Amino acid sequence: MDKLKKIDERIYPIATLLIAIIVWQLIVTLNHVPLYILPSPLATVSALISDFGTIAGHVGTTLYESVLGFALSIALAFVLGILMDSFVVIKKSLYPILIVSQTIPTIALTPLLIVWFGFGILPKILIIVMVCFFPICISLVDGFEKVDKDYLNLFHSYKASKLQTFIHLKLPYAMVNFFSGLKIAATYMIMAAIIGEWQGGTKGIGVYMVRTKNAYALDKVFASILVIVIISVGFIYLINYISKKTTHWK
Amino acid sequence: MQNKALLEKTVPNSGENNTLITLDGISKSYDSAEILKDVSLHIRKGEFVSILGPSGSGKSTLFNIITGLLPADRGTLDVHGEIGYMQQKDLLLPWKTVLDNIVLPLDLKGSNKEASRSKAVSLMDRIGLKGYEHRYPSELSGGMKQRASFLRTFLASGEIMLLDEPFGALDSITKGSMQAWLLEVQEAFNVTILFITHDIEEAIFLSDRIYVLSSRPGVVKEKLTVSFNQQNKRDRLINPELLVLKETIKGLL
Numbered sequence: 001m002d003k004l005k006k007i008d009e010r011i012y013p014i015a016t017l018l019i020a021i022i023v024w025q026l027i028v029t030l031n032h033v034p035l036y037i038l039p040s041p042l043a044t045v046s047a048l049i050s051d052f053g054t055i056a057g058h059v060g061t062t063l064y065e066s067v068l069g070f071a072l073s074i075a076l077a078f079v080l081g082i083l084m085d086s087f088v089v090i091k092k093s094l095y096p097i098l099i100v101s102q103t104i105p106t107i108a109l110t111p112l113l114i115v116w117f118g119f120g121i122l123p124k125i126l127i128i129v130m131v132c133f134f135p136i137c138i139s140l141v142d143g144f145e146k147v148d149k150d151y152l153n154l155f156h157s158y159k160a161s162k163l164q165t166f167i168h169l170k171l172p173y174a175m176v177n178f179f180s181g182l183k184i185a186a187t188y189m190i191m192a193a194i195i196g197e198w199q200g201g202t203k204g205i206g207v208y209m210v211r212t213k214n215a216y217a218l219d220k221v222f223a224s225i226l227v228i229v230i231i232s233v234g235f236i237y238l239i240n241y242i243s244k245k246t247t248h249w250k
Numbered sequence: 251m252q253n254k255a256l257l258e259k260t261v262p263n264s265g266e267n268n269t270l271i272t273l274d275g276i277s278k279s280y281d282s283a284e285i286l287k288d289v290s291l292h293i294r295k296g297e298f299v300s301i302l303g304p305s306g307s308g309k310s311t312l313f314n315i316i317t318g319l320l321p322a323d324r325g326t327l328d329v330h331g332e333i334g335y336m337q338q339k340d341l342l343l344p345w346k347t348v349l350d351n352i353v354l355p356l357d358l359k360g361s362n363k364e365a366s367r368s369k370a371v372s373l374m375d376r377i378g379l380k381g382y383e384h385r386y387p388s389e390l391s392g393g394m395k396q397r398a399s400f401l402r403t404f405l406a407s408g409e410i411m412l413l414d415e416p417f418g419a420l421d422s423i424t425k426g427s428m429q430a431w432l433l434e435v436q437e438a439f440n441v442t443i444l445f446i447t448h449d450i451e452e453a454i455f456l457s458d459r460i461y462v463l464s465s466r467p468g469v470v471k472e473k474l475t476v477s478f479n480q481q482n483k484r485d486r487l488i489n490p491e492l493l494v495l496k497e498t499i500k501g502l503l
Contacts, residue, residue, distance in 0.1 A: 154341050157317065158355045158406060168354065172345040249344035249386055 039219035044226060047219035055220075058208040059227055065121050065204065066193045069128025073185060076129065077137035085144040085170070086162075095141070102134055107195055114200045124196035124204070131192035132185040139181025143174025176250055179243035186235045190228055268294045269330070270410055270442055271316060276325035278311055284467035285311050289325070291461050291470065293410070293444055298436060300445045300453040303463030304503060309446045312468065313412050316444070331442075334407030338418045340395040342387040348398050349374070349383040355406035366405070373401055377435055393424045397431070404439060414446045429455060433483050450499050455486050462502050471502050 021041045027033065028040035035043060048055065084091035106127060113123035147170055155165045197206025205224050212220035271293045278286040285308040293299045301309050314320040315327065317335050342351045349370060350357075356366035374380060377397050387395055396416055403411055416432075417425045429452060436443055447453050453460050460474040478491045486492055 150337065150339055150341055151343075153319065155358075157319075157335055158358045160358045164358050168346075168358070169343070172343070175345075247345075249388055 036216035036218055039222050043219040044222040047217070048223035048226060051220055051223065055205070055208065055224060055227060058203060058205045058224075059231070061121070061203040062190065062193050062197065062205040063231070065124045065196075066128060066189045068121075069125040069193065070132055070185065070189050072125065073129050073132035073136055074182070076133050077140055077181075081137050081140035081144065082166075084141050091141070098134065098138065106130055106192070107199075110196055110199045113196075119201050124193055124201065127196040128189060128192045131188045135181045135184040135188075136178070137181075139177045139184075140174055143177030144170050146177065147173045175247050179239065179247060182239050182243070183236060186239050187232060189235065190232050194228065270295055271330075271444065272326075272328040273312075273316070274326045274328075276312070276315060276322045276327065278308070278315065278320070278323050286315075286322075287467040287469050289463075289468060289470055291473075293442055295442055296440060298433075298443045298445065298456055298458045300447055300457040300460045301463055302447055302450060302453040302460050302499065303468065304448055304465045307463040307465040308468035309448075309463060310414055312463075313414055313444075313446060316412060329410075331409035332407040333410045333412060334403035335412045336399055336403040336414065336416055338415045340387070340392075340399040342395055342398060342402075344387055347384050347386060348379065348390065351387065352398055352402045352405060355402060370401070370405065373405075376438065377401055378431070391424070392420050393428050393431075396420070396428060400432075400435070404441065410442045410444070412444050412446075415448070416445075417452070418447075425452075430484060432456065450496050451492070454492050454495050454499075455483065460499075462499060464503070472499075474499070 025041050028038055028043075033040075039047070080094070084094060109130070110123065110127055113126055117123045117126070151169055151173070152165070155169055160168070193204065194206035194209070197204035198210055201207045205228060209221055209224050212218075212224070269292050271291075273289055273291050276286055276289045277284070289312065291299075291301075301312065303309050311320065313335065315322050316329065317333055342348075343354070346354070349367060352370045352374070353363075353366045356370075357363065371383060374383060377400070379394060379397055379401070382390065382394065382398075387398070390398065400411075400413075400416070417428050420428060432443075433456060435441075445453070445456060454476055457476055458480070460476065461470050462472040462474065463469065464471045474495070476486075476495065478489055479486045
């Protein structure tokens with residue numbers, strides 16, 4: 001019954017999407033819209049199939065940068081999060097700056113990073129870290145802060161050390177929050193990599209998109225967008241899965 | 251009849267060496283508000299003593315002073331033995347199994363994990379948690395969570411247990427069975443219990459002695475000894491003396 005209901009729920013967005021795709025296909029076919037203005041869904045899929053090898057190569061680079069940047073963001077978020085939680089001075093000094101730093105447009109910084117660090121993967125990874133670190137770190141810090149005072153008193157009465165309190169109480173308590181930050185970061189991850197690649201690079205799906213766009217091969221641009229969406233959704237599913245396994249008590 | 255109930259210190263063998271907790275003239279204020287005023291009480295080994303009072307009578311403040319979480323403004327506190335403190339909230343960690351929760355204080359002390367677990371498992375059998383060792387707290391009923399919390403408190407200290415309205419959040423049917431359970435466990439484990447409640451009947455049912463606290467400031471209005479059915483407290487609920495004592499206490503409050 002529950003499973004049926006779940007399928008039932010999913011049918012709405014799927015049906016809407018299908019109708020939109022059919023309408024899109026009809027408009028392009030019936031009006032003879034040229035490829036360099038708007039490619040049809042069928043043209044997009046056939047471009048994906050015919051150019052799959054090239055796209056896969058570029059996607060590989062992008063995935064490599066993304067996963068590396070994402071892992072680095074998590075590590076950095078943990079280091080800074082734990083420091084901010086342990087030392088009030090650090091938190092008071094950094095927390096407001098972190099929030100304000102998010103108003104800086106990343107896209108304006110990318111050319112600078114490329115000037116400083118070249119066309120390799122380093123500037124891309126830095127951009128991913130700049131984008132992904134923030135939601136992870138803030139959710140972690142907030143999670144540490146939200147720990148119920150009664151639990152802290154309990155640990156105090158057991159004479160637990162700071163490290164013990166962290167491992168047995170604060171860290172697991174903050175996990176629920178941490179994963180919600182991680183999900184937000186995952187949705188930004190590939191996009192951040194593409195922003196970096198778009199502005200200069202030799203490999204990556206963003207580079208491929210710029211090249212195909214300049215050649216007016218919009219079917220290939222759309223094919224790469226399709227791939228990006230599929231990968232991003234895959235990542236979110238993966239994180240959801242890990243989150244459910246890790247915070248099973250929720 | 252009232253006299254019988256109101257007699258103080260009827261237990262004659264109250265040697266000083268038997269007294270585990272002694273409070274003498276404890277006072278505590280927050281800013282200008284006086285919370286506790288000149289509170290004196292004592293608990294002897296193996297006793298079940300209740301502190302009964304309306305909300306705002308500073309009962310929990312008193313517990314915090316006894317456990318050392320709060321300093322008293324005036325008065326002396328003398329505690330012999332380790333104190334375990336259990337609250338109305340079960341405070342079980344949802345990400346740990348029931349067994350891991352129960353042995354947490356021992357794990358934190360660095361005790362042998364095997365030994366503390368086998369000890370906990372045998373105790374779980376005795377308090378009706380058999381088979382729930384590897385379940386998570388979310389799979390337990392309210393009463394079972396309180397039992398697990400009780401066992402954890404017991405393992406943490408063992409000698410003196412301060413119970414702060416432990417059954418306050420339970421429905422009345424569960425509460426009744428938990429009270430009976432607590433009496434059994436107290437006898438089986440031979441622990442000394444200081445119990446906070448605002449439920450008059452609960453206090454009479456469970457206690458050997460009751461301290462009645464007034465509210466704002468908390469002053470000991472009366473020390474009562476529950477002198478009927480001392481050997482079999484379960485029968486107290488059907489003893490008419492319970493109602494008499496209940497009326498007496500109501501008159502005090």
